[in-house]
Amino acid sequence: MTKSLIIYIIDDDDIYQFTAMRIIETHQLAKKTFVFSDGEMAIKYLINNVGNKDNLPDIIFLDINMPIMDGWQFLEEYKLLKPKIEKKIQIYLVSSSLNKIDLNRAKDISEISDYIIKPVKSEKLIGLIEDLEKKTGNI
């Protein structure tokens, strides 16, 4: 497996952080993984690394419910930042919420590639990342 992708995990739940990291590490899915406990930490890091492709993600796994700055607020800030970022970033909204309001809201945001409901299984994560690697390889 080529380790070409950079992944951001933005989630305040440390158990989730741990399980996701464990899957990524076990299956060697990423070149680098960054973990942020809330949206604000992540957006600040993105701003500071706008020109630095080595620290910009290919994939963001974004939680909805977080303190300080939640997933929705992060997306608002991200939209403003997006024109300055030269890398194509896939954002997956990850939540334990089955709330229809959340699902519909996610559909209306073009920056979101998909909505994943927790718990995230390793097969799902592997399939998703492999697909993306193929795509980026083709480009």
Next chain:
Amino acid sequence: MFLIMLEELPASLNEEERLRALYNYKILDTPKDEKFNRFVELASLICGVPISLITLVDEKRQWFKANKGFAFNETSRDLAFCQYAIMDNNILEVEDATKDGRFKDNRLVKDDPYIRFYAGQPLIDPNGHALGTLCVIDKEPKQLTDFQKKTLKYLADGVVELIIERWEKEELEIFEKLFNSSKDLICIINENGFIVKSNKSFEKNLGLNVNNKAEYTFFEFIHSDDLLSTKDEIYKLEDVEEIKFENRVQTINKKYLTIQWSCTKDDVTGNLFAIGRDVSDIKKVESDLEILTKKLQNQNYQLLNYAHITSHNLRSPVSNLSSLLYLYEESKTKEDKEFLFKKFEQVIKQLSTTLEELMNALIIKQDINIPKVKLNFTDVILKAKESLIGQIILSKAIITFDFTEVNEIEYPKAYLESIFLNLLSNAIKYRSDKRLPTIHFQTKVLGNHIILTVKDNGLGIDLIKNGDKLFGLNKVFHRHPESKGFGLFITKTQIESMNGQISAESIVDVGTTFKIIFNITGND
């Protein structure tokens, strides 16, 4: 046969209408009346005869409203000289009945009282109906002078006027009874707004001094907030015939009734006729319904909030457990399994805390009949300070309070203590390192409510971003090791279960002010 009938019972062509007119005056079979007696006394004096009558000719009889010198109060119609008199507008004079084919066989002529002379002046009402006569009778043949005939005519006119006057007075009395027995507020208002006439209900409810009615204006009873709208409505009467509107009117007991008015204007005098119905009870039902709807909406909202809580706060740890279980099964070494087991412990602890808090909230919701006791705000804050003494010393927080306006409240003890403890510990927890923390508690009275404000100079919260989540479960807004976010959720649940409200104003890096409205009257 027909001809004989005609001769025996003469009747005018509009007999039906004439009878209707007579019955309408409602005078038949009424008691004797001095005012009417004067006319027969006068007629007999002037004409120099022993008998004079005011007769009213019914379908079957003639009835006497006034009777001078005659033995009966009524006779059958076939005996009546008057039935002939009412066929004409002019006086009917019979000089000698024994020589008149119409009367010579009449029992009253052949027998007692042996009538010889009769003169009857018809009583013609303004619509031309002859109701009966003013008549004079003698036992001797006689002839009236022109002067006597003329006088009889004038007297008859006077009798008709009296009949009409009597009837109008009676009608008025009926209306007066209707006017005064009505529970509605009825009044007549002149162009300058003064009350010209009002009914008993109006006077009783609003406390009008009956003797000085004219000194009151309609507008002085109206709630000041409704004055403009009332005047606007009355203006509309320039263009429309009737207006209907509502306003609040102050009663003698200084209470306000909600009155639904219906108003018309008398174009001749410019007076307003106003009829008002007290709809306060209906209004109260409406407002009760509104309160109930609000309560239901609120409960519905809380249910949604619970759905949200189960979705996030319960599903998250459960999904973590299933992820951990998967990793545990994949795990190959004993050390790793032990390491993962520690993670299980962490999630289970988190899950049980969340469940416990949720249970607490549900208990509060069910426990709407929790007993209220008289509490002292000063005692409650001192107790809260005591519980948090360690944190207060550590943070050097200056805690002040002003409960001079109101220091007492009836409230569930555990709730008030929990509310104070949570607000105080929150204020200390989210203090700013840049300045000495100050926290001020204050109470005020506003109508039926006690307002508690808790003002700090701490970190503040961006309410534009986070306002909707401030009182949610597990919501935190700061990277703080002790942040847990349970406090405000429980605080809000407790306050709302007692029909109160909590809100916050905050500026980032300046401070936060929480405002709690305690509903003293409760929900009953």
